[in-house]
Amino acid sequence: MVESIATSAIDKALEAVLRKVGEGKKLSTEDLVVLMLGLFREIRKDITETNKRIDALYEMMSRNYEVLNSRINEVNDSLIKKIDEINNRLVEKIDETNKRIDAINDSLSKRIDALYDLLGKIYEVTLIKRSTRLIRGLMR
Numbered sequence: 001m002v003e004s005i006a007t008s009a010i011d012k013a014l015e016a017v018l019r020k021v022g023e024g025k026k027l028s029t030e031d032l033v034v035l036m037l038g039l040f041r042e043i044r045k046d047i048t049e050t051n052k053r054i055d056a057l058y059e060m061m062s063r064n065y066e067v068l069n070s071r072i073n074e075v076n077d078s079l080i081k082k083i084d085e086i087n088n089r090l091v092e093k094i095d096e097t098n099k100r101i102d103a104i105n106d107s108l109s110k111r112i113d114a115l116y117d118l119l120g121k122i123y124e125v126t127l128i129k130r131s132t133r134l135i136r137g138l139m140r
Helices: 002-023 029-139
Strands: none
16 A cells, blocks of 8 residues: 555656656756656566566476477387387297297208218118128128
8 A cells, every 4th residue: 555655656746757857847856866766667667577578488488398398208108119019029020030940950950860861871781782792702
């Protein structure tokens, strides 16, 4: 209430001083003080308005930051999910390849064993034939 009375008094005094200025009259020290008070009040209003604008911008930036942060988290989660899917597919492919390698290895091992057995039999047959020829040759 005191503030509104002071504001009203300054407004009336300011009107009177501005009338003097308009009439071209000389201003007293009190008139200059009233002008300064009016100027200070305008500066204070400007500062208050600027602070309000700064607060509004800060709130807007905070909201934008939250939205951006949320979007970054969504993209990050999506990338992590895709990386996990790719890793799982790679593991499956590696497992398939390992199974194929094991199957080929088993098949080759069986073929090598079969060849080894065949060579063993051929050796035995060859040995028997030589022995038989040798014995026939000695018997003659």
